[in-house]
Amino acid sequence: MILWVKRVSAVANGTLLLTLLFFQGHPKVALLAAALNLGWAINERMPSSLGKFLPSTGLVVNTGLSAYGILAGAPAGYAVLVAVVSLVSWNTSLFLERWPDAPRAVQYLYLRRLGGLVALGMGAGLSALALQGSYSLPFPLALSAVVISGLLWLRLISGAIEKER
């Protein structure tokens, strides 16, 4: 299951970066970034030296390209989305490398935890952009985003407290 999460997120990354950079007028860089992310989607089938090297490289490259996109004038929300999806691909790759045959229950637990963190990261990034006036969100959407973020935070905090007990 996690393998497919990693593959889908890596392909999504490639597509997002392709469109982000293509419309900024860098088709060659866009193609290279897409190729890197497509390679990342199947890194477990590559020779181990290259396969292990790819997630970290992918994360650094994607982050750099997201930052470049922002500086080049691309929509900042789009760049945050690329960064967050990169983090998903990277962390799932790490998990698969560490524990390729994890039981289903552990996979669910991991995905819930990663999902919570990703939602928080995305929410925090977009909220920061919204605070800076980059977005004018309609009121119902802003309210539901705040409520969902709040619930997730509460859940995380209560989970940590329970573990501590």
Added chain:
Amino acid sequence: MTRSWSLVAGLSLVLFLMGLFLKNGALLALALPYLLFTLVSFWRPRPETRWRLEGNVEPGQIQGDQPGQGTLFLTNEGKALEDVSMTDEIPPGLKVEGNPHQHGGFGAGQTQTLSYKVTGVRGRYEFPGLRVRVSDLLGLYGKEEFLPWPRTLTVLPKGERVKKIKISPRRTRVYTGVIRSRESGPGVEFFGTRAYVPGDPLRHLNWKAGARWDLLITNLFEQERAADVGIILDARKRTEVRANGESLFERSVRAALSLADYFLDEGNRVGLLIYGRFLEWTFPGYGKRQSAKILAALTQAEPGDHPVFQEFKRLPTRLFPPQSQLVFVSPLLQEDVHPLRYLRAMGYRVLVLSPDPIAFEKRLLPEDEITAVAERMLRFERQAILARLLRAGVRMVEWDPSEPLRVSLERSFKGTKR
């Protein structure tokens, strides 16, 4: 913290500093998801670990291809842990069947078992302990511990049961054995006749000879006694042939063990000298205890180089009783002829069991013309060595290591009385 955590922390820091330096709020916003990944590992409580470790590798000594069973029990005496990876560190050179590695969640008070079988080539293996790695599910926090749990596994060489090796040293010991002593006395083999002396057993009278000489003639029999046997294992590195993970020296070790066991079973006094790195001398002795000593010495035997022991001429002959039986286990070099002839001249009986290095190496080479020519040339050289030794009265057993030692010995000793 793990390297992954450092990577994310580094990226968040770079983005944050870039945002500040360029006064770009969007870059600061981009840094936030990375910052969350960095901080989440501080938020979650650090697992404190307390372990109890038990288990062993049994039996502590295994022979040849017999497997040893490794079992380790690790009990978590601390809190429950989400992601624990544990690996029993296996010394290099051992083959593992089963899993010395386990990965998974580890509940409080729970005991995990690592169970595997190991086989290996001759030697002594030290198991240092267990490596445990505890991390969170996101892989951002990690702690590695090494739990020392030393264990030892000794893989003994496996000998072969051989029979009917006929030796006849000039001097034997006083104890009864199976070696013909060239002296008359109680025995079964006919030795000669002499005039009857009152007190001789009447059943030993030789009536035919008595009728011819008109005298009472008594048959004499040859005494059978125990002998001193010195086994010399050639451990000089220059005689070692190693290819495709196979070693000629290993074969020599097994052959030396087989011979030692045989001679000890026959009631002889056997000593062992491993000649290579230095002189590893096992003092001569009898019986099962001596067999165990020789086994221990052969388990540790390694081929080595020493400028002094390049040739057999430095062999300390004082270790071996005069006129006793010497058994060399050696692939032989050209310069070994002279020292062996010298030993023979000193009155020792010399038997050389020579594992054939050419046959051993040929199996591992492609069958082409170059190999055939090389083999022919080496064969000529080897035959010259063997012929010179045979002429000097050295008994030779040439052994192709691809066939059982027993077969070569039977072929060599077929039809010999002494």
